[in-house]
Amino acid sequence: MIRFEHVTKRYPDGTTAVEDLSFEVAEGELVTLVGPSGCGKTTTMKMVNRLIDPTSGRILLGGEDIAAADPVELRRRIGYVIQQVGLFPHKTVLENTATVPQLIGTPRAAARARAAELLELVGLDPSVYGSRYPEQLSGGQRQRVGVARALAADPPVLLMDEPFGAVDPVVRERLQNEFLTLQQTVRKTILLVTHDLEEAIRLGDRIAVYGTGTIEQFDRPAAVLGAPATPYVASFVGADRGLKRLAVTTLGADDLAPAEGTAPGASVELGATLREALAALLQEDSGRIGVTDPDTGELAGVLTPEGVHRALRRAELQEA
Numbered sequence: 001m002i003r004f005e006h007v008t009k010r011y012p013d014g015t016t017a018v019e020d021l022s023f024e025v026a027e028g029e030l031v032t033l034v035g036p037s038g039c040g041k042t043t044t045m046k047m048v049n050r051l052i053d054p055t056s057g058r059i060l061l062g063g064e065d066i067a068a069a070d071p072v073e074l075r076r077r078i079g080y081v082i083q084q085v086g087l088f089p090h091k092t093v094l095e096n097t098a099t100v101p102q103l104i105g106t107p108r109a110a111a112r113a114r115a116a117e118l119l120e121l122v123g124l125d126p127s128v129y130g131s132r133y134p135e136q137l138s139g140g141q142r143q144r145v146g147v148a149r150a151l152a153a154d155p156p157v158l159l160m161d162e163p164f165g166a167v168d169p170v171v172r173e174r175l176q177n178e179f180l181t182l183q184q185t186v187r188k189t190i191l192l193v194t195h196d197l198e199e200a201i202r203l204g205d206r207i208a209v210y211g212t213g214t215i216e217q218f219d220r221p222a223a224v225l226g227a228p229a230t231p232y233v234a235s236f237v238g239a240d241r242g243l244k245r246l247a248v249t250t251l252g253a254d255d256l257a258p259a260e261g262t263a264p265g266a267s268v269e270l271g272a273t274l275r276e277a278l279a280a281l282l283q284e285d286s287g288r289i290g291v292t293d294p295d296t297g298e299l300a301g302v303l304t305p306e307g308v309h310r311a312l313r314r315a316e317l318q319e320a
């Protein structure tokens, strides 16, 4: 769907931001670009919607060379979400979300109805938040509006630059989870930039780990964690691999002990990350928490520290 072929970008002052970049994002795939500040992630992303043009090489979108595309028409097909969100301060949440559909000629009523649906989808009740102005929202709520607005034109491709960057870690994890659930429904082709390896691992179907201006490894999260391709990636992934594994491994039915009647106080859902589960476990004096099945709402079993250990072992073996 998005294909980089030997793309190099040199800025007029001689800075080479990216060099000979080749990779592909498949249709419906979410690829995260991760790396330290200044390594060329944003430059990579902005070349896709032609905010920046490459010095050499080419970028194909659905097989078409974007250099030949009209930038305005191109950007209609590509949603763009940035950290500062960029909502219009003098427009309500509903108007902000309906902006793009209205720009492309959707009748006002239909655009607003679609905007309300999308606000609902990102977890903001339109009857409560639709008439508010951006300054009357929390940072996390603003970011949800940013995501809703980007989805409003129903673009097949989304570019997201640190979309969850401006919120605290707890809200961030929740937004990431909700976003993953949303992506399962909308299946957009997504390029997402982050400097946070944990976020890259959690969200990406595949990850591009950037060195300086080049991709050091492009692979599934488990492969990046389990088999770093270069010493650089190994040091970037770092010594706390076990901790990162907690954040990306989800709880399965096999990790649980039978519930045996009594439901423990705290609970998490099947599919929660081990980190969430461990956080809940650590709060429970009994050393066990309930795990519910989100589809049925029923108790699926009980999680103990041994279960967490088992799940971690399983993840390690899968990576090996």
Ligand SMILES: Nc1ncnc2c1ncn2[C@@H]1O[C@H](COP(=O)(O)OP(=O)(O)OP(=O)(O)O)[C@@H](O)[C@H]1O
Residues within 6 Å of the ligand: 011, 012, 013, 015, 016, 017, 035, 036, 037, 038, 039, 040, 041, 042, 043, 044, 195
């Ligand atoms: N307009 C410009 N002119 C000259 N150099 C630039 C320009 N824009 C970016 N650069 C340089 O290109 C390199 C890559 O920048 P880029 O913004 O792509 O990095 P990044 O990985 O997104 O960084 P960050 O995580 O800090 O946003 C950096 O060295 C940066 O200083």
